[in-house]
Amino acid sequence: MANQPIPFTLAVPNSDIQRLHAKLESSTLPNEVDGAGWDYGAPLADIKRLVERWRTGYDWRKVEQEINDTYPMFTIDVPVDGFGTLNIHYTHKESSCPNAIPLLFVHGWPGSILEVGKLLPHLISESPEHPSFHVVAFSLPGFGFSEPPLKRGFATAQYAEVGHKLMLALGYNEYVTQGGDLGFWASFITRIIGKKYGPKHSKAWHTNFTSSSEPPKFLDTPLLYLRHLVTPYTEREKASLARQREWLARGRGYFAEHSTQPQTLAYSLTDSPVGLLAWIYEKLVRWTDDDYQWDDDEVLTWVSWYWFSRGGPMSSLLIYYEMVHNSDRKFTSAEAPSIPMGVSHFPKEVFPAPRIWTHTSGNLVFESEHDHGGHFAAHEKPLELVADVRNMFGRGGPAYSVVPGRTGYA
Numbered sequence: 001m002a003n004q005p006i007p008f009t010l011a012v013p014n015s016d017i018q019r020l021h022a023k024l025e026s027s028t029l030p031n032e033v034d035g036a037g038w039d040y041g042a043p044l045a046d047i048k049r050l051v052e053r054w055r056t057g058y059d060w061r062k063v064e065q066e067i068n069d070t071y072p073m074f075t076i077d078v079p080v081d082g083f084g085t086l087n088i089h090y091t092h093k094e095s096s097c098p099n100a101i102p103l104l105f106v107h108g109w110p111g112s113i114l115e116v117g118k119l120l121p122h123l124i125s126e127s128p129e130h131p132s133f134h135v136v137a138f139s140l141p142g143f144g145f146s147e148p149p150l151k152r153g154f155a156t157a158q159y160a161e162v163g164h165k166l167m168l169a170l171g172y173n174e175y176v177t178q179g180g181d182l183g184f185w186a187s188f189i190t191r192i193i194g195k196k197y198g199p200k201h202s203k204a205w206h207t208n209f210t211s212s213s214e215p216p217k218f219l220d221t222p223l224l225y226l227r228h229l230v231t232p233y234t235e236r237e238k239a240s241l242a243r244q245r246e247w248l249a250r251g252r253g254y255f256a257e258h259s260t261q262p263q264t265l266a267y268s269l270t271d272s273p274v275g276l277l278a279w280i281y282e283k284l285v286r287w288t289d290d291d292y293q294w295d296d297d298e299v300l301t302w303v304s305w306y307w308f309s310r311g312g313p314m315s316s317l318l319i320y321y322e323m324v325h326n327s328d329r330k331f332t333s334a335e336a337p338s339i340p341m342g343v344s345h346f347p348k349e350v351f352p353a354p355r356i357w358t359h360t361s362g363n364l365v366f367e368s369e370h371d372h373g374g375h376f377a378a379h380e381k382p383l384e385l386v387a388d389v390r391n392m393f394g395r396g397g398p399a400y401s402v403v404p405g406r407t408g409y410a
Contacts, residue, residue: 003076003077004076005074005075005076005092005169005170006074006075006076007073007074008073008074008075008089008145009068009073010064010067010068010073010145011064012060012064012308016308017060020054020273020304020307020308021055023271023272023273023274024051024054024055024273024274025055027051027272027273027274029044029047029048029051029274030044031044032044038285038286041278041282042278042281042282042285046281047274047277047278047281049296050277050281050296050299050300051274051277053296053297053300054273054277054300054303054304058296058297058300058304060304063297063301063304067114070117070120071091071093071113071114071117071120072091072092072093073089073090073091074089074090074091074092075087075088075089075090075145075146076088076090076166076169078162078165078166078169079165080149080154080158080161080162080165081158081161082153083149083151083154083158084151086141086146086147086149086162087146087147088138088139088141088146088147088162088166089113089138089139089144089145089146089310090113090136090137090138090139090146090166091113091116091135091136091137091138092134092135092136092170093120093124093134093135094124094134094135095123095124095125095126095132095133095134096124096126096132097126097132097408097409097410098410099132099405099406099407099408099409099410100124100126100131100132100133100134100406100408101131101132101133101134101175101176101393101403101406101407101408102133102134102136102167102170102172102174102175102176102403102406103123103133103134103135103136103175103176103177103178103389104136104137104138104163104166104167104175104176104177104178104190104193105119105135105136105137105177105178105179105378106137106138106140106163106177106178106179106189106190107137107139107140107143107179107181108140108179108180108181109143109181109258109316109317109319109320110279110280110283110284110302110306110316111181111302111376111379112139112143112144112302112305112306113137113138113139113144114301114302114305115137115376115378115379116135116137116378117379118378118379118382119135119378119382119385119386120135122382122383122386123135123386123389126410128409128410130390130394130408131390131393131394131395131407131408131409132408132409133389133393133408134172136166136167136170136172138162138163138166140159140162140189140316140319141154141158141159141162142311142315142316142318142319143309143311143315143316144305144309144310145309145310146310146311147310147311148310148311148315148318149315149318150315152322153322153326154318154322155319155322155323155325155326156188156189156192156319156322156323156326157192157196157326159189159319160189160190160192160193160196160197161196163177163189163190163193164193164196164197164201164202167201168201173201174200174201174203174403174404174406175201175202175203175403176202176203176204176205176206176393176399176402176403177190177193177194177202177204177205177206178190178205178206178207178208178389179205179207179208179209180207180208180209180375180376180377180378181209181375188323190205190207191205191207191336191337191361191362193205194337194339194341194362195336195337198337198338198339199338199339202337202339203339203340203399203402203403204339204340204341204342204392204393204399204402205337205339205340205341205342205362206341206342206343206344206366206388206389206392207341207342207343207344208343208344208346208349208377208378208385208388209349209375210343210344210345210346210349210352210353210355210358212353212357212358212360212361214357215228215354215356215357216228216356216357216359216360217360220360221359221360224356224359224360227356228356228357231356233354236347236369237354237355239347240347240352240353240354241354243348243349243350243351243352244351244352244353247350247351251286251350254279254283255320258317258320258321259320259321259323259324260321260324262314262317262318262320262321263314265317266312266313266314266317269313269314269317270312270313270314273303273307276303276306276307276313277299277300277303280299280302280303280306281299281303284299284302284376287348287350287374287375287376288348288374288375288376288380289346289347289348289372289373289374289380290348291372292373292374292380336360336361336362336363337362337363338362338363339362339363339402340363340365340366340392340398340399340402341361341362341363341364341365341366342364342365342366342367342388342389342392342398342399343358343361343364343366343367343368344367344368344370344377344384344385344388345358345367345368345369345370346370346372346373346374346375346377346380346381347370347371347372347373347374348372348373348374348375349374349375350374350375355367355369365392365398365399366388366391366392366397366398366399368388368391370384393408394408395407395409
């Protein structure tokens with residue numbers, strides 16, 4: 001199935017850091033329309049400040065040590081049907097509870113395994129009051145320090161295959177999953193895991209991405225369709241639909257470029273750290289609830305992860321193209337996984353949907369709604385997300401003891 005794990009220590013070569021600083025020193029910034037604010041994209045004043053911090057004050061070596069201290073990291077070779085073997089980077093933090101539930105966390109773009117950092121101490125903690133988890137988070141192929149797939153057709157199903165085979169290689173024959181990001185990513189990957197590998201291996205899935213592009217259809221889910229007809233939208237759901245329209249009108253340009261001409265974009269993002277910074281910074285701010293303020297070093301750490309990544313920024317774009325050009329993007333409610341599904345609704349998600357729409361995504365057994373939080377829920381609202389996962393899988397929850405012999409309690 002796969003080779004044995006090899007411990008991994010993050011250690012970016014000095015030459016790579018010097019090259020980054022040299023590029024930052026020689027960078028040229030554009031002009032800006034008077035009073036542009038965020039209307040035209042990432043504001044010039046913000047990028048100037050972040051570039052100066054990245055160049056003169058940001059200490060990657062300090063951050064690198066903090067990452068090594070926080071995340072037990074490894075690499076392992078994972079065979080992918082029809083695509084050879086890829087070397088996959090991941091973090092694996094085990095609970096001291098012998099009955100802890102194996103949980104696979106799946107990130108998206110522009111995220112990474114760093115997103116799971118705030119969840120780890122809570123998910124692995126052992127207590128008679130809540131379930132405990134063994135947590136695995138892998139860098140998607142082409143992201144972070146996983147080997148990039150450079151063969152055409154490596155689409156969402158292959159990313160799901162890697163996650164599944166990784167869990168098997170670690171001895172977790174039965175497990176649950178958690179993912180967010182643009183449903184075409186983590187929640188799409190975990191959805192495929194549930195469909196393809198459940199219920200034998202994948203026992204349940206939880207997502208904080210509530211996207212659905214259309215309401216229930218009569219031929220797919222007649223009862224949901226009738227319920228939808230007679231149930232008026234709440235004010236919050238009306239706001240969700242307005243946010244959908246806003247994203248479709250003004251926020252999906254990056255998606256169009258990633259999914260149609262990723263190679264063209266890759267030249268800029270690979271050669272210019274300032275270009276990469278602006279490309280990612282815009283998403284971090286615009287996709288986050290206003291009550292979460294990004295610290296400059298926090299932003300630079302997320303961007304540096306992409307800059308120093310094994311395959312470079314380009315390889316993280318490929319999943320968009322392959323997803324759009326392969327049939328595994330197309331899901332109907334009739335093809336939804338049968339395993340239990342949980343959903344956490346955060347109001348400032350980029351493409352939120354009315355609650356009844358999400359019922360078409362699977363066997364929904366758990367649902368919660370939060371007053372604050374956006375796209376990066378694991379990072380913005382870790383305690384709320386942890387509470388939802390615990391409530392879904394803990395005693396009295398709808399997915400309690402879904403993994404045989406592993407209740408999460410000692």
